[in-house]
Amino acid sequence: xxxxxxxxxxxxxxxxxxxxxxxxxxxxxxxxxxxxxxxxxxxxxxxxxxxxxxxxxxxxxxxxxxxxxxxxxxxxxxxxxxxxxxxxxxxxxxxxxxxxxxxxxxxxxxxxxxxxxxxxxxxxxxxxxxxxxxxxxxxxxxxxxxxxxxxxxxxxxxxxxxxxxxxxxxxxxxxxxxxxxxxxxxxxxxxxxxxxxxxxxxxxxxxxxxxxxxxxxxxxxxxxxxxxxxxxxxxxxxxxxxxxxxxxxxxxxxxxxxxxxxxxxxxxxxxxxxxxxxxxxxxxxxxxxxxxxxxxxxxxxxxxxxxxxxxxxxxxxxxxxxxxxxxxxxxxxxxxxxxxxxxxxxxxxxxxxxxxxxxxxxxxxxxxxxxxxxxxxxxxxxxxxxxxxxxxxxxxxxxxxxxxxxxxxxxxxxxxxxxxxxxxxxxxxxxxxxxxxxxxxxxxxxxxxxxxxxxxxxxxxxxxxxxxxxxxxxxxxxxxxxxxxxxxxxxxxx
Amino acid sequence: xxxxxxxxxxxxxxxxxxxxxxxxxxxxxxxxxxxxxxxxxxxxxxxxxxxxxxxxxxxxxxxxxxxxxxxxxxxxxxxxxxxxxxxxxxxxxxxxxxxxxxxxxxxxxxxxxxxxxxxxxxxxx
Numbered sequence: 001x002x003x004x005x006x007x008x009x010x011x012x013x014x015x016x017x018x019x020x021x022x023x024x025x026x027x028x029x030x031x032x033x034x035x036x037x038x039x040x041x042x043x044x045x046x047x048x049x050x051x052x053x054x055x056x057x058x059x060x061x062x063x064x065x066x067x068x069x070x071x072x073x074x075x076x077x078x079x080x081x082x083x084x085x086x087x088x089x090x091x092x093x094x095x096x097x098x099x100x101x102x103x104x105x106x107x108x109x110x111x112x113x114x115x116x117x118x119x120x121x122x123x124x125x126x127x128x129x130x131x132x133x134x135x136x137x138x139x140x141x142x143x144x145x146x147x148x149x150x151x152x153x154x155x156x157x158x159x160x161x162x163x164x165x166x167x168x169x170x171x172x173x174x175x176x177x178x179x180x181x182x183x184x185x186x187x188x189x190x191x192x193x194x195x196x197x198x199x200x201x202x203x204x205x206x207x208x209x210x211x212x213x214x215x216x217x218x219x220x221x222x223x224x225x226x227x228x229x230x231x232x233x234x235x236x237x238x239x240x241x242x243x244x245x246x247x248x249x250x251x252x253x254x255x256x257x258x259x260x261x262x263x264x265x266x267x268x269x270x271x272x273x274x275x276x277x278x279x280x281x282x283x284x285x286x287x288x289x290x291x292x293x294x295x296x297x298x299x300x301x302x303x304x305x306x307x308x309x310x311x312x313x314x315x316x317x318x319x320x321x322x323x324x325x326x327x328x329x330x331x332x333x334x335x336x337x338x339x340x341x342x343x344x345x346x347x348x349x350x351x352x353x354x355x356x357x358x359x360x361x362x363x364x365x366x367x368x369x370x371x372x373x374x375x376x377x378x379x380x381x382x383x384x385x386x387x388x389x390x391x392x393x394x395x396x397x398x399x400x401x402x403x404x405x406x407x408x409x410x411x412x413x414x415x416x417x418x419x420x421x422x423x424x425x426x427x428x429x430x431x432x433x434x435x436x437x438x439x440x441x442x443x444x445x446x447x448x449x450x451x452x453x454x455x456x457x458x459x460x461x462x463x464x465x466x467x468x469x470x471x472x473x474x475x476x477x478x479x480x481x482x483x484x485x486x487x488x489x490x491x492x493x494x
Numbered sequence: 495x496x497x498x499x500x501x502x503x504x505x506x507x508x509x510x511x512x513x514x515x516x517x518x519x520x521x522x523x524x525x526x527x528x529x530x531x532x533x534x535x536x537x538x539x540x541x542x543x544x545x546x547x548x549x550x551x552x553x554x555x556x557x558x559x560x561x562x563x564x565x566x567x568x569x570x571x572x573x574x575x576x577x578x579x580x581x582x583x584x585x586x587x588x589x590x591x592x593x594x595x596x597x598x599x600x601x602x603x604x605x606x607x608x609x610x611x612x613x614x615x616x617x618x619x
Contacts, residue, residue, distance in 0.1 A: 142586060146586060149593070161596055161613070162597070162610055162614075166610075168589070168590060172586060173519060176515075176519075176532075180512065186572070186575075
């Protein structure tokens with residue numbers, strides 16, 4: 001096995017180690033150490049991705065050299081490396097662009113705790129992407145929950161504490177269901193590693209026995225992951241948690257934390273249970289229905305909002321609907337689109353949150369639409385990022401969101417009644433997305449008569465991070481084919 | 495299904511307890527009772543695991559007198575999973591309790607509806 005196969009393990013380890021290191025220094029140094037560590041994971045993941053694009057294969061990395069059914073494994077290929085790279089990149093940019101707001105919102109003596117949590121959060125996300133063991137996944141799901149709650153409540157005012165409470169309760173209910181499903185899986189297969197469990201599931205399904213336990217396991221996993229990634233009707237916690245947290249937290253929560261669980265769900269569907277079994281047990285149809293409702297109701301809720309961050313959070317509910325719709329189609333093309341949209345949303349939504357943070361900073365840290373009037377002239381780079389992000393989320397051609405919608409409708413072709421539902425839902429949700437995003441764009445670009453525009457001074461780090469965000473978004477919108485190719489290859493090997 | 499329920503009474507009890515814990519956590523307005531519900535839910539799963547790992551008439555998986563035969567002992571993996579699970583559940587309980595403490599100091603109540611109402615009234619900063 002080449003040395004490069006150790007990289008995913010290094011990523012998990014150095015981010016964890018970073019958590020320990022940042023606990024010993026003050027806020028400013030914590031930020032610096034954090035930046036270095038996340039850059040290192042970006043380099044490691046990026047190198048791994050380059051290596052695996054050149055030579056697509058799957059590595060199984062045995063931890064402690066114990067074979068199944070006792071040992072613990074990391075298993076990865078092009079798809080995992082791509083997700084890891086995107087996750088490192090997005091965390092890095094969100095933290096750099098949100099730095100000033102974090103230093104404004106979090107008490108100075110608690111600053112380094114915030115960065116500890118970010119490190120552990122990223123570590124758990126990497127573990128969720130790379131692990132091949134169901135129980136390890138559960139442990140890291142819980143670590144993820146704790147860290148996510150901690151970065152929401154870092155602001156420590158009444159609203160964020162109440163939002164955290166909501167989030168924590170829903171998350172823990174989801175974790176409980178996930179644990180139950182893992183225990184049931186162990187009960188009927190005797191395996192916790194994904195690949196041996198898959199073989200056991202195939203044997204059990206072929207005999208035709210244990211149909212009810214299989215359906216229950218699948219149902220539990222789907223509901224657990226739907227709760228944790230805020231699929232309609234379990235989305236009530238999301239707008240409060242993401243809307244009230246500090247900007248960097250909102251960006252990371254919306255862009256990455258929700259996605260970690262979906263990647264886990266896709267891995268369970270493909271690698272553990274097997275897509276054919278899932279389709280025959282009809283579990284995907286439930287996800288499909290919930291996804292369609294999420295797309296429409298999330299957008300309707302967003303239209304009603306007059307708080308920019310809560311509006312973007314509701315837009316996340318709708319975008320989760322797109323991802324789950326891809327999974328709900330129940331074919332390989334659908335899953336590939338789901339993965340592609342995970343990347344699109346992971347890159348676009350944090351940019352939107354960061355730009356909303358920038359626009360709000362230029363308007364006296366107020367986030368309601370009345371205060372944001374004309375904010376584009378006070379903070380042009382944030383406005384440019386917001387414009388590009390919105391156009392991508394609406395699905396205008398030449399932006400990344402368009403690619404996702406195009407491939408989603410392509411994947412739906414030949415799926416019978418589902419095709420018409422997909423096309424109809426896509427059309428309706430595009431119009432709804434346009435309604436609320438264009439409203440905000442027109443508000444921030446409208447000048448008050450006779451007002452003297454006072455340019456907001458952005459920190460150089462903010463300008464830099466937003467520029468990188470914009471460039472990556474535009475590039476992804478123009479050249480999404482290579483990304484799709486990597487996902488297709490990775491999915492085939494999964 | 496009927497007879498199986500009595501044979502597997504440990505598992506049946508575990509599922510009933512899980513249901514009790516889950517509904518308490520979801521629906522009870524008192525935050526401390528919610529956390530108790532969380533613990534009942536987790537403990538129910540540990541009972542289920544322990545019951546599944548036990549094989550009637552076998553010994554605890556600790557090697558004595560150099561007997562290495564697999565048939566002598568019960569399955570040790572579920573027990574270790576329970577231990578890991580307990581650690582996880584203690585940490586989430588700790589963070590929940592600290593959050594509840596903070597909210598109690600701020601709003602002087604443990605009722606979730608009241609807290610949500612009061613937090614909703616607060617001015618956005």
